[in-house]
Amino acid sequence: MSIDSPDLLRNRYGASRHEHRIGPRGWIGIVLAVTLLTAVFAGWVVLARQSAPTFKDIGFEVVSEARATADFELTKRPEDVVTCAVQALNQEYAVVGWAEVTVGSVPEDRLSDAGTSSHRAAVRTTNLATTAVVDSCWVEG
Secondary structure (H helix, E strand, C coil): CCCHHCCCCCHCCCCCCHCCCEEEEEEEEHHHHHHHHHHHHHHHHHHHHHHCCCCEEEEEEEEEEEEEEEEEECCCCCCCCEEEEEEEEECCCCEEEEEEEECCCCCCCCCCCCEEEEEEEEEEEECCCCEEEEEEECCCC
């Protein structure tokens, strides 16, 4: 046996990269695994979006130099407790006031068919605001 014998080299250094090719069954398994992971991720995204609260700014009022209000609609599942962050902005869009409003269960007479309810949030400001809007909403705990 010579020093360059393939068996000697394979025993000493392991198989070459060319000997570890993936066969057709291996590729089918990889494609199926990737497809399954993609489907699970897509389902998770859809379910997360369905349970997430949504909001719509309706209006605002600048009450004084130290106070503004924001009117908004909130759509959520009846059992969820949701907190919404409301911010007041000045003419340069800098935040001059911030408040968090927590909404628990809402009486049936205040709900629309889609589970939407209207709310007003008061925001104390450090100086004159020109608008007040909902920044974000999330489900508590």
